[in-house]
Structure formats: C-alpha cells, structure tokens
Amino acid sequence: LxxxxxxxxxxxxxxxxxxxxxxxxxxxxxxxxxxxxxxxxxxxxxxxxxxxxxxxxxxxxxxxxxxxxxxxxxxxxxxxxxxxxxxxxxxxGFPPKVYAFNVLMHKMCKEGKIEQAQMVFDEIGKRGLRPSVVSFNTLINGYCKSGNLEEGFRLKRDMEESRTWPDVYTFSVLINGLCKECRLDDANLLFDEMCERGLVPNFVTFTTLIDGQCKNGRIDLAMEIYQKMLGRGIKPDVITYNTLINGLCKVGDLKEARKLVDEMNMTGVKPDTITYTTLIDGCCKEGDLHSALEIRQGMIIQGIELDNVAFTALISGLCREGRNLDAEKMLRKMLDSGMKPDDATYTMVIDGFCKKGNVKMGFKLHKEMQSDDYVPSVVTYNALMNGLCKLGQMKNADMLLHAMI
Structure with missing residues (x-):
C-alpha cells in the first residue's frame, strides 16, 4: 500500500x-x-x-x-x-550461477560491448565456476560478429585446453566468420575438422559454407557442398535454396536456378518472395524478360506480393526492351502497392520515354518525382536534356540546364 x-x-x-x-x-x-x-x-x-x-x-x-x-x-x-x-x-554472498553470466554476456555482445562481455566471462572463473560450452560459444560469437576472428579461435583453444569440447554451434560460428572474411579454404578445413571429430553439421553450417562460396562466385563448389548436404540426409530450407538460386543467377545459370525452384516445390519447401524476386532479377539481367513476366504471373496466382527489387528489375527489363508504356504501368503498380521507387527507377522510365522522343511524358514523371519530395539527380536531368536535344529543342534544354544550376 x-x-x-x-x-x-x-x-x-x-x-x-x-x-x-x-x-x-x-x-x-x-x-x-x-x-x-x-x-x-x-x-x-x-x-x-x-x-x-x-x-x-x-x-x-x-x-x-x-x-x-x-x-x-x-x-x-x-x-x-x-x-x-x-x-x-x-x-x-549470493550463490553464483553460470546461466546469469551467460545471459549478461549475450546481451553485451548483442550491443557490441565485447570488452565488457570478456570481463563477465573472466569473472566466471574468479567466482569459482567453470565456463560452460554456452559461455564460450556466446563470447566466440561476439568476437566473430565484431570481426575479431583471432580472439574467437583463441577462445576455441582455451575451450579445448579446459576440456570443454566445441560443439556444432562453435564450429558454425567460426566457419561463418571465416566465410565473411572470404577465407573459404580455411572455412573448408574447419568444416573437415568438425566432421573428423564426429560432429554432425546442421543445415546452418552447410548454408553458411554455401553462402560463402556463392558470394565469391564459386558456384561449382557451392553445389558440391549442397550435394554433400543432401548426401548426409540434411534437408535444405528456403534460405539454403535462396542462397544457391541467388548464386546461380549471378553467374547467369538460370536453367539450374529454375531446376532448384522445381526441386523446392517437389520436396515441400515453399518458395517465398525472395526466391521469385531473385529469379525475376536474374532473368531481367540476362535479357529474358518473357520468363521474368511469367514468374511474376505465377506469383500473382499464388498470392505472393512483389517487393521493391522485383518491381525495379521488371521496370529495368521493360525499359531495356523499349516497352516504355509497360514500364510506366509497372511503376504505377509499384506505387499502388505502397512501395516507394527510388530516384534511379524513376530515371529509367524517364530516360526510356525521352529516348523514344516522348519528352512530354518524361517531364510529367519528373514533375511527379518533385511533388513526391524526390530530388532528381544529375542523371535524371541529363536524360531530359538529351531528349530535348534530340528533338532540336535547344532553347528548352538550355532553360533546363539553368534550372539545374
């Protein structure tokens, strides 16, 4: 009371x-x-x-x-x-518990306060307790996320010396750190060490390795790791598939990427927005607009909404093929979906109209940009000026140049 x-x-x-x-x-x-x-x-x-x-x-x-x-x-x-x-x-005189130390370390690592987390870890021994696997893993993860792999590996050695054996999580975190630093050969060696110790890699470990190979353009090695994953009976999830599909699209192997989407459907892994967006983007970059629009239609049928990346890729593809009216329609659909196209997306459509001699439409979109609080870039103004110059409207081009200045 x-x-x-x-x-x-x-x-x-x-x-x-x-x-x-x-x-x-x-x-x-x-x-x-x-x-x-x-x-x-x-x-x-x-x-x-x-x-x-x-x-x-x-x-x-x-x-x-x-x-x-x-x-x-x-x-x-x-x-x-x-x-x-x-x-x-x-x-x-409160009885110390390792659990409390671990929670505090986790929170400090999450905030990027790795030095304070190390102090908490050191206190475990001072209070007569022995750090658990979770204690070591929490700090190793903190060091790896802060880019200090050397300290992460030092802790792994300390772990082994204290006869606290690293588990799948320990190895996965360190492998992830190595992949982020593009030390892929070291990551593969650590993976082999993990397997030699009798530890069974999980889908997170495999996906981390696959992602590292894909980001470095080593798609053949990524597919090899994927086959190893399947060979061990580990089922890939949507993130694993999306990682591979993205890697394949980046090297222009759309056929293999689409095969993986079919495999997803057959194995009961539902493709998501990222899956389809990656394919659409890949198709547009390879000049296969027809396939990109087909994928978009499939998304509509399944009730999957397009995201910013998908809309931008389709607008870019339509502009590249000179289908300016369709590009403008796609831009309208993007706006109707509540998404905000960036300056570059507007500029693509403006440039497309100007190249076809429809400068009036280019200026209409330019005006829309300004009314929506966009600040058109030099590239946008260049597209409009080029359009005016092609039409011989030098006076208007000069006026636009002065308006820019």
Whole structure:
C-alpha cells in the first residue's frame, strides 16, 4: 500500500520511514516484503535501491528476492546496470550461477560491448565456476560478429585446453566468420575438422559454407557442398535454396536456378518472395524478360506480393526492351502497392520515354518525382536534356540546364 501511494523513486524515503517507526528490530521480513513490493510494481531501480539500503544497514540479505530482481534485470535492455547489481549481490554472498553470466554476456555482445562481455566471462572463473560450452560459444560469437576472428579461435583453444569440447554451434560460428572474411579454404578445413571429430553439421553450417562460396562466385563448389548436404540426409530450407538460386543467377545459370525452384516445390519447401524476386532479377539481367513476366504471373496466382527489387528489375527489363508504356504501368503498380521507387527507377522510365522522343511524358514523371519530395539527380536531368536535344529543342534544354544550376 505504501509503495503504491509513494510510487516510483520512493525507496529511500519509505526505507527511512520504516526504520523510524519500527526501528532495527524484527525488520528483516518487512524489508524483504518492501523489496518484493517494488519488484511487483515494476519499479526495478527502487528494488535495487532497497537491496543497497538493506546491505548498508546490515540486515539479512533476501537472496530469493535478489534472484527475482536479477531475473527481471536480465530481461531488460540494461546489461551494464544488471552487471553492476549482479556483482554487488555476489559480493554479498549470493550463490553464483553460470546461466546469469551467460545471459549478461549475450546481451553485451548483442550491443557490441565485447570488452565488457570478456570481463563477465573472466569473472566466471574468479567466482569459482567453470565456463560452460554456452559461455564460450556466446563470447566466440561476439568476437566473430565484431570481426575479431583471432580472439574467437583463441577462445576455441582455451575451450579445448579446459576440456570443454566445441560443439556444432562453435564450429558454425567460426566457419561463418571465416566465410565473411572470404577465407573459404580455411572455412573448408574447419568444416573437415568438425566432421573428423564426429560432429554432425546442421543445415546452418552447410548454408553458411554455401553462402560463402556463392558470394565469391564459386558456384561449382557451392553445389558440391549442397550435394554433400543432401548426401548426409540434411534437408535444405528456403534460405539454403535462396542462397544457391541467388548464386546461380549471378553467374547467369538460370536453367539450374529454375531446376532448384522445381526441386523446392517437389520436396515441400515453399518458395517465398525472395526466391521469385531473385529469379525475376536474374532473368531481367540476362535479357529474358518473357520468363521474368511469367514468374511474376505465377506469383500473382499464388498470392505472393512483389517487393521493391522485383518491381525495379521488371521496370529495368521493360525499359531495356523499349516497352516504355509497360514500364510506366509497372511503376504505377509499384506505387499502388505502397512501395516507394527510388530516384534511379524513376530515371529509367524517364530516360526510356525521352529516348523514344516522348519528352512530354518524361517531364510529367519528373514533375511527379518533385511533388513526391524526390530530388532528381544529375542523371535524371541529363536524360531530359538529351531528349530535348534530340528533338532540336535547344532553347528548352538550355532553360533546363539553368534550372539545374
């Protein structure tokens, strides 16, 4: 009742009031209840303040409530405050648990505070505990995400020396780090080491390796890894397929990419927007607009919406084939879908009309751009000026040039 009346930031005054009215006798359970009341009301900082006051006045520490407060703090996005509190309750005699250290490390790594995460890790040993596989993995993942692979591998060695054996997650994280740094041969060696140790790679491990090979244009090796994956009886998911399809489209192998889409449908993996968008983009870049429009039609039938990339690819393909009216219609559909074409997309359509001598339509789209708060680039103005010059409208071109300046 006192807590609800006094509200937030009242811990000090309420604590003083209790001391004044009850003295120091038989107050332990009262302060336990007070700390709990603040916690139940969601006043975490007041509960923390209560703990400090209890400790300062040498009352019995309510470790059960302290544990509840720690759990609450770990769920909040303030790992630095939670760490400060955790150290204080540990110093007061709270029994340490590896789980709490792991959660704090995870939150700190998520915020990119890798040095603080390392401090938390080091504290595990200082408190007489042994870091678990999760402890090592959390910090290894943090180092790899921050681009410090050397520290990640150092921790792997420390892990092995302490006879805490790396698991599939450990290897997958390090393989991912190597792939991001384009150290694909090292990633393959680490993968082999993982298999030699009797660990079974999961679809995440395989997909990471496949993605690394695809991003570096080594699609043949990516397909080899994919076959190994199938050989081990590991079912690819939509991300694995999309990664391969993207890699194949980038090297212009649309036939193999479409085969994989058929395989997806046969194995019960439903293609998503990314799958179809990747194919549409690939077809347009290879000049196969007919196939791209067919894929779009299939998406409409399945109720799959086009995204920005798909619309932009189709508009680009239509412009390339001189189908300016169709490109403009596609631009309208894109706008009707609630998407915002970028400056380059508008410019493509404007340029298409200007090249065909329809400068009037080009200026109409230019005006639309400006009314929608776009700032047309030099490329947009160049397209319009070229169109005017082709029509011999040099005076208008000169006026446009001055308007640009």
């Amino acid at each position: 006192v807590v609800s009346r006094r509200g937030k930031d009242s811990a000090s005054s309420v604590f003083a009031l209790i001391l004044e009215t009850r003295g120091t006798h038989q107050s332990n359970c009262v302060f336990d209840a007070l700390m709990n009341a603040y916690l139940d009301s969601g006043f975490v900082s007041d509960a923390f303040q209560c703990f400090r006051l209890i400790r300062k006045h040498n009352f019995r520490i309510p470790f059960h409530v302290c544990g509840c407060l720690l759990d609450k703090m770990l769920k909040l996005n303030s790992p630095a405050v939670a760490w400060e509190y955790f150290l204080e309750i540990l110093d007061a």
